Amino acid sequence: MTVLLGDVITALEARYDPALAEPWDAVGLVCGDRSEPVRRVLFAVDPTAAVVDEVIAAGAGLLVTHHPLFLTPVHGVPADDPKGRLVHRLVRAGAGLFVAHTNADRAPGTGVNAALADVLGLTGAVPLEPAAGVPGAGLGRVGELPAPMSLRDFAALAARVLPATAGGVRVAGDPARTVRRVAVCGGSGGSLLPAAAAAGADVLLTSDLKHHPVSDALEVDGPALCDVAHAASEWPWLAVAAEALRRDLDDRVAVQVAAGTTDPWVFRAGQES
Ligand SMILES: [Zn+2]
Structure with missing residues (x-):
């Protein structure tokens, strides 16, 4: 039976109640059409370009991230803006973006x-x-x-x-x-x-x-x-949230956790162990 994006959001918000979010936070649906079907959901800590590559490669209909793509208001999402470009790429690929941040923390x-x-x-x-x-x-x-x-x-x-x-x-x-x-x-x-x-x-x-x-x-x-x-401290949540969603939707969506952490630090110099 087809699962719509709206059904997935209902399941996510039952676990990650938006009312638990901080007043300054920006949680919920960033882009996506609630009436479209979703077959696969990918979970990541951050909505980075590499994660969006993965969403597109996996054919996922929804990306769930912990950190908001936009925490402060924007006037537009032009494709020549790094974040606007991610919105364009997701929409073109038919994928939504949903954020569960301080509501997921709590x-x-x-x-x-x-x-x-x-x-x-x-x-x-x-x-x-x-x-x-x-x-x-x-x-x-x-x-x-x-x-x-x-x-x-x-x-x-x-x-x-x-x-x-x-x-x-x-x-x-x-x-x-x-x-x-x-x-x-x-x-x-x-x-x-x-x-x-x-x-x-x-x-x-x-x-x-x-x-x-x-x-x-x-x-x-x-x-x-x-x-x-x-990102490492929030990483354990991804598999837990993915598994909970799969169960909540009776296996009607496939779930996946992003392949790598989105920790931006690449290397450390000066300490030999
Ligand atoms: Zn965080």
């Missing part, structure tokens, strides 16, 4: 933060910053590792379960420190450091951490910190 169960906690094997994970009125929803997660381990081993675990990136996993804290209670936040989660400390976390894993807050956290004996690539 979603319970199959959201970005829940997926990050799951891939690290955390149990009993609950939001670090709960969303009002929706059980299990909120930013970040804090939960327990099945067994205590050293910070060094935890960082190695993160490196193993997340996609490899040029930056790898950067660690602040004593490598021999024992960690069991783990806080995570997909994307730029430095603002959740006080919440992670208040939740008794031994370590906070997130991305885009800055020098001063990290330095200050070590001075006050706060949680150790693991900084991973932004």
Whole structure:
């Protein structure tokens, strides 16, 4: 039975309620015709040109990304603008673009933060910053590792379960420190450091951490910190969201995760390991 783009959007919004998005965010359908059939859906963190190449090569009728193509208002989408060109290419290929951003971060169960906690094997994970009125929803997660381990081993675990990136996993804290209670936040989660400390976390894993807050956290004996690539921290969500959509639509659409991470960093010099 044919699935229309409108049906796919209904299924996605049932899991990633637009009401959970930040007021400044830009989520939902960017381009696409709700009355057209969709046979394949591709999931990626960012709507880059390489990802659009993949959408077209796969014959996907919908690209779902975590990050918005347009976060601020635009006056037009001319094809000689890098982002406008992506819209043209998608529309010509008959593909829509749908964004689930901070609503996917906050979603319970199959959201970005829940997926990050799951891939690290955390149990009993609950939001670090709960969303009002929706059980299990909120930013970040804090939960327990099945067994205590050293910070060094935890960082190695993160490196193993997340996609490899040029930056790898950067660690602040004593490598021999024992960690069991783990806080995570997909994307730029430095603002959740006080919440992670208040939740008794031994370590906070997130991305885009800055020098001063990290330095200050070590001075006050706060949680150790693991900084991973932004796109890598959100990557676990792609397979979870894709699988959830396939199930929600009773296998009537094929789903696919983009082949590579969209981490923009290419290489690192100066450290031989
Ligand atoms: Zn992000």
